[in-house]
Amino acid sequence: xxxxxxxxxxxxxxxxxxxxxxxxxxxxxxxxxxxxxxxxxxxxxxxxxxxxxxxxxxxxxxxxxxxxxxxxxxxxxxxxxxxxxxxxxxxxxxxxxxxxxxxxxxxxxxxxxxxxxxxxxxxxxxxxxxxxxxxxxxxxxxxxxxxxxxxxxxxxxxxxxxxxxxxxxxxxxxxxxxxxxxxxxxxxxxxxxxxxxxxxxxx
Numbered sequence: 001x002x003x004x005x006x007x008x009x010x011x012x013x014x015x016x017x018x019x020x021x022x023x024x025x026x027x028x029x030x031x032x033x034x035x036x037x038x039x040x041x042x043x044x045x046x047x048x049x050x051x052x053x054x055x056x057x058x059x060x061x062x063x064x065x066x067x068x069x070x071x072x073x074x075x076x077x078x079x080x081x082x083x084x085x086x087x088x089x090x091x092x093x094x095x096x097x098x099x100x101x102x103x104x105x106x107x108x109x110x111x112x113x114x115x116x117x118x119x120x121x122x123x124x125x126x127x128x129x130x131x132x133x134x135x136x137x138x139x140x141x142x143x144x145x146x147x148x149x150x151x152x153x154x155x156x157x158x159x160x161x162x163x164x165x166x167x168x169x170x171x172x173x174x175x176x177x178x179x180x181x182x183x184x185x186x187x188x189x190x191x192x193x194x195x196x197x198x199x200x201x202x203x
Contacts, residue, residue, distance in 0.1 A: 011146050016191060018150025019096055021183025026056075026102050030147055034182070035104075037143035041136040044128035047112040050136040051174045053105040058098070064167040065097035071160040093156065100181035104140065105157065105164060107174040108133040133177050140180060150185030153178055 035052055043049060055061055069090045076086045097103065108129050116122045137153060144151040157164045157176035164176040 008142075011142055015141060015145040016150070016189040017152045018183075018185045018187060018189065019152050019181070020185070020187040021100055021150060021181070022186045024101070024184045026149065026183060030149070031056075031102060031182075033147065034140050034143045034149075038136040038140040041132070041139040043132035043135070044125075045114065047129075048132070049108045049110065049113060049129040050133045051107040051109050051171075053107065053168050053170060053174070055103040055105065055168065056101070060168070061098045061100075061103060064103070064164065065094045067163045067167040068097070068156060068160055069094050071163045072156070075159070096152075096154070096181060097179070101183035102181070104180040104182065105168055105170070105176055106133060106137045106140075106178040106180060107170065107176050109171075109173045109175070111173050130177065137178055137180065144182060148184070149182055150187075152181045154181065 031054060035054075038050060038052060039048065041050070055064065072093055073086055073090050076089065110126065110129060113125050113129050116125060141151050141153065155178055157179050161176045164170070164179070165172075165174065170176070
């Protein structure tokens with residue numbers, strides 16, 4: 001790649017989805033640094049719809065993992081998935097959630113977003129909030145990489161937002177969007193990307 005290399009670009013290019021972590025605790029001031037990066041992401045109308053629940057309590061992690069696992073099991077059984085696949089997926093999900101030193105539940109709230117009388121504009125306003133929250137999550141991931149932490153974005157809460165809200169006792173207006181696992185990495189990973197020209201049009 002011939003692009004000018006900057007510190008920010010280096011951070012972006014080095015970031016990986018890390019799923020295994022050392023047991024070392026992550027200091028609270030480090031977590032607050034990541035959350036500060038998250039809230040400074042661009043947001044629609046500058047309404048800042050992102051909400052962040054930080055879970056560092058092991059019993060709470062286990063409650064969340066068990067509840068999400070139960071929903072996953074039910075969904076896969078409804079799909080008539082093989083028993084071996086169900087057990088593997090549920091076990092993997094439980095392990096990823098409970099073994100991470102820190103979890104951040106990334107949520108959105110529509111309380112400060114614009115309200116419209118029609119479905120089309122209401123839907124677009126919601127999408128704007130989703131995009132805003134996603135950008136805050138990206139900021140958090142990049143900040144984690146920058147301070148030497150590993151992190152991984154889990155989309156599973158989209159499939160069971162009610163379960164996540166109940167397990168974490170979140171406010172009613174907090175809509176779970178993702179779960180980010182955080183910790184000092186216990187693995188290294190590589191990844192590739194498609195060539196730039198396969199995703200870009202110049203007009």
